[in-house]
Amino acid sequence: MSDRVSVAMTDRRVIKGDTIFKGIILALASSIILILLIMIFEMVKESLPAIQKFGGRFLIGREWDAVQGEFGALDFLYGSVLSSLLAILLATPLSVGAALFITDIAPRKVGNFIAPVVELLAAIPSVIYGLWGVLVMAPWLQQSIQPWLVEHLGFLPFFQGAPYGVSMMAAVFILMIMIIPIITSITKEVLLAVPVSQKEAAYALGATRWEMVRLSLIPYARSGVLGAVILGLGRAIGETMAVTMVIGNTPQISLSLLAPGYTMPSVIANEFAETTSKLHASALMEVGLILLVVTLIINVMARLLIWSVTRGDTGARA
Amino acid sequence: MNPKLKLEQLNIHFGSSHAVKDVSLEFPANTVTAIIGPSGCGKSTVLRSINRMHDLTPSARVTGRVLLDDADIYDRKVDPVAVRRRIGMVFQKANPFPAMSIYDNVISGYKLNGRVNKSTMDEIVESSLKRVALWDEVKDRLKSSAMALSGGQQQRLCIARTVAVQPEVILMDEPCSALDPIATLKIEELIDELKEQYTVVIVTHNMQQAARVSDFTAFLYLGELIEFDVTKKIFTNPAQTRTEDYITGRFG
Numbered sequence: 001m002s003d004r005v006s007v008a009m010t011d012r013r014v015i016k017g018d019t020i021f022k023g024i025i026l027a028l029a030s031s032i033i034l035i036l037l038i039m040i041f042e043m044v045k046e047s048l049p050a051i052q053k054f055g056g057r058f059l060i061g062r063e064w065d066a067v068q069g070e071f072g073a074l075d076f077l078y079g080s081v082l083s084s085l086l087a088i089l090l091a092t093p094l095s096v097g098a099a100l101f102i103t104d105i106a107p108r109k110v111g112n113f114i115a116p117v118v119e120l121l122a123a124i125p126s127v128i129y130g131l132w133g134v135l136v137m138a139p140w141l142q143q144s145i146q147p148w149l150v151e152h153l154g155f156l157p158f159f160q161g162a163p164y165g166v167s168m169m170a171a172v173f174i175l176m177i178m179i180i181p182i183i184t185s186i187t188k189e190v191l192l193a194v195p196v197s198q199k200e201a202a203y204a205l206g207a208t209r210w211e212m213v214r215l216s217l218i219p220y221a222r223s224g225v226l227g228a229v230i231l232g233l234g235r236a237i238g239e240t241m242a243v244t245m246v247i248g249n250t251p252q253i254s255l256s257l258l259a260p261g262y263t264m265p266s267v268i269a270n271e272f273a274e275t276t277s278k279l280h281a282s283a284l285m286e287v288g289l290i291l292l293v294v295t296l297i298i299n300v301m302a303r304l305l306i307w308s309v310t311r312g313d314t315g316a317r318a
Numbered sequence: 319m320n321p322k323l324k325l326e327q328l329n330i331h332f333g334s335s336h337a338v339k340d341v342s343l344e345f346p347a348n349t350v351t352a353i354i355g356p357s358g359c360g361k362s363t364v365l366r367s368i369n370r371m372h373d374l375t376p377s378a379r380v381t382g383r384v385l386l387d388d389a390d391i392y393d394r395k396v397d398p399v400a401v402r403r404r405i406g407m408v409f410q411k412a413n414p415f416p417a418m419s420i421y422d423n424v425i426s427g428y429k430l431n432g433r434v435n436k437s438t439m440d441e442i443v444e445s446s447l448k449r450v451a452l453w454d455e456v457k458d459r460l461k462s463s464a465m466a467l468s469g470g471q472q473q474r475l476c477i478a479r480t481v482a483v484q485p486e487v488i489l490m491d492e493p494c495s496a497l498d499p500i501a502t503l504k505i506e507e508l509i510d511e512l513k514e515q516y517t518v519v520i521v522t523h524n525m526q527q528a529a530r531v532s533d534f535t536a537f538l539y540l541g542e543l544i545e546f547d548v549t550k551k552i553f554t555n556p557a558q559t560r561t562e563d564y565i566t567g568r569f570g
């Protein structure tokens with residue numbers, strides 16, 4: 001046996017095949033990184049005219065006027081950040097609840113049925129969400145939900161103005177629906193990774209189901225769930241199609257969720273084909289660059305968190 | 319006096335497999351009873367039926383009666399959560415809550431009873447840790463993570479956590495199997511003290527341990543109770559040849 005191993009180890013053919021294989025893998029892996037670097041480089045290069053002309057003003061400016069050549073991206077930044085954060089705020093408890101339901105509350109058969117259905121939701125193309133949003137949800141918001149909010153909660157700045165249906169609120173809801181599957185399925189995996197011994201520890205102390213969730217599952221799964229949430233945030237902030245279809249595409253900063261808004265991906269999608277000047281194109285590119293940087297940061301954070309869980313930072317050792 | 323705990327015609331199935339067959343046993347208050355038998359004979363399964371842990375396994379079905387102070391814990395009106403507060407359990411592998419400090423681990427079960435003030439908690443943590451002879455080793459680092467303790471210390475911490483809930487019965491499933499002889503000795507001494515206050519049922523693979531710590535011993539084989547008697551009798555003059563074969567190491 002050991003003879004054969006040593007023969008194989010010195011077999012020239014094996015070594016050669018191994019080297020070639022390694023080389024191919026290395027080339028593939030580095031080409032991915034190279035593509036990313038080239039992309040960033042190109043984007044920075046293309047954005048340079050806008051960066052040089054506006055500097056930091058680009059981030060806080062509110063004027064977006066292709067005719068005058070004045071570009072500030074604050075309204076889009078605001079629209080992107082607000083819609084994503086609100087969507088995450090709503091989606092997180094729903095998703096964690098759904099994941100808990102699938103793993104620990106529903107009878108196993110029910111859970112085994114729901115889990116793939118939820119994951120299927122993630123596979124629906126976003127244009128379909130957008131279509132549904134604009135044809136079904138927006139009219140429904142306009143006719144029932146928003147008038148009700150104006151009447152009963154209209155004293156709050158968040159629910160003022162005329163109900164258009166198409167609005168920041170519509171964008172928040174559509175994003176929420178779109179990120180629930182991701183957060184739910186990652187959270188589900190994280191919960192399933194909690195050792196049975198941890199659950200038993202809680203139950204044996206006389207914990208109810210909810211106390212078990214609090215004692216065993218949440219502390220153990222906390223950072224993994226946070227990673228899932230951040231990944232959802234990344235998806236929300238980059239989502240283009242569905243949001244463009246329901247948000248109204250009006251650059252403004254309004255506290256009211258009934259008012260239309262605009263996001264970074266939406267302005268790029270709407271304007272890239274009809275740029276009026278080099279500066280306009282460059283400004284759009286800079287918006288893209290900001291978006292890319294934000295998404296990269298969010299993703300790195302999420303991966304670090306998830307990695308720290310699977311590595312057992314919070315104590316998979318036991 | 320009636321026994322603290324009594325199993326009557328206990329049968330346990332997992333799906334179609336019959337894991338425990340017609341086991342009847344009595345556990346007098348303030349005694350230690352050891353359950354011994356070869357691997358797979360149903361020791362853990364019997365033990366886990368005593369605090370309704372099988373409720374968590376969908377395929378498990380328990381029939382017969384388990385009487386705690388003459389009341390059947392499987393009665394439809396009985397809440398399993400209430401049962402588990404009276405019947406605590408210590409597992410084979412120490413399972414402290416990893417994200418909690420030593421202090422929080424000890425008090426975690428007790429806190430389930432509702433709001434408690436700080437000084438009561440301090441007292442309970444101290445007395446529980448003293449009970450398991452861990453206080454002197456950890457009193458200066460109560461706020462540090464439970465995961466920093468050694469395996470033996472973690473197991474004693476888990477016992478302290480169980481004791482802190484003030485149960486009446488403590489079930490232990492091979493509590494020393496992952497520990498070295500010195501840590502094992504400490505836990506055995508502890509079990510001896512625990513019986514002043516609690517009724518203890520311990521599953522063990524270690525014959526010497528059964529002989530050292532228990533007052534009564536039950537020998538299970540293939541899901542059936544072969545023999546149950548005073549420990550001394552089981553180890554010196556067993557009535558069944560199968561028991562004798564097992565304790566003398568002729569099989570198992």
Ligand SMILES: Nc1ncnc2c1ncn2[C@@H]1O[C@H](COP(=O)(O)OP(=O)(O)OP(=O)(O)O)[C@@H](O)[C@H]1O
Binds near residue numbers: 355362363364523
């Ligand atoms: N959750 C379960 N599902 C199906 N069968 C089970 C389950 N738990 C135990 N069994 C079966 O019940 C029988 C008794 O198992 P049990 O764990 O009680 O044995 P044991 O005496 O504790 O063994 P060991 O000394 O190895 O711990 C075994 O045949 C086992 O396969």
Ligand SMILES: [Mg+2]
Binds near residue numbers: 362
């Ligand atoms: Mg066992």
